[in-house]
Amino acid sequence: MANFVLLVKNKEGKITSGTIMSMDYVTDLNNVDASTKTFLAVAPYYAHSITSAGRTCSDCHKNPAVQEYNEKGKITLTYWDGESGKIKNKTGVIPYAKKGALEVIFARPKDPSAAPLCSEQGCMYPEWVTIGTKIDLEHSVGEPLGDEVMEKLSK
Numbered sequence: 001m002a003n004f005v006l007l008v009k010n011k012e013g014k015i016t017s018g019t020i021m022s023m024d025y026v027t028d029l030n031n032v033d034a035s036t037k038t039f040l041a042v043a044p045y046y047a048h049s050i051t052s053a054g055r056t057c058s059d060c061h062k063n064p065a066v067q068e069y070n071e072k073g074k075i076t077l078t079y080w081d082g083e084s085g086k087i088k089n090k091t092g093v094i095p096y097a098k099k100g101a102l103e104v105i106f107a108r109p110k111d112p113s114a115a116p117l118c119s120e121q122g123c124m125y126p127e128w129v130t131i132g133t134k135i136d137l138e139h140s141v142g143e144p145l146g147d148e149v150m151e152k153l154s155k
Contacts, residue, residue: 001078003091007060008142010044015149018096018142019045020077024106024131029113036131038106042096043141055093065094066153069101078104080130095153098144106131 001020008018021041028035060066065075075097081088087107096102109116109125116123145153 001089004077004089005093006042006045006096007093007145008042008044008096008140009145009149010142013143015145016044016142017046018042020102020104022078022104022106024108026108026112032112036108037136038131038134040102040104040135040138041141042102042138042144060093060095061153061155063093063153065090065092066150069095069097069150070154074101074103076103080105080107085128095150096140096142096144097150098146099138099140100135101144103133104135105133 006018006020007015010016019042021043022039024036024038026032026036069075075094076090077094078087078089080086087105094102107128107130110127110129114125116125118124
């Protein structure tokens, strides 16, 4: 994932940058589809990067992610690009509005017990399958922005 800033509240209630970690796991290799579980963690992230250009009001207010949240009640953070066979992500400033409002696509190797194919370029699995966007467990270290902040970002 690249070229995005996730907005979350830290433990002091201040809005700061955040990050996610998503994973899926299989609890029964004999019944992969029925036993696949998904997890999403959201937490503050303190980057040490500086950019020469600051953000403008429209980077956060009424941006495409905020508009998507207002229209659909969710923000599609990651999605499957069938052409490239890879997961891609929304870019720009993305608010963590509330639990359950970030949509991420989960994918796994078609055969979870298969060994990856390795070369000098790294290791890859030959075939991936998407397993949907349902999140079985979501854990937040950072707090969602909430309705009041989302209302302000909508203006």
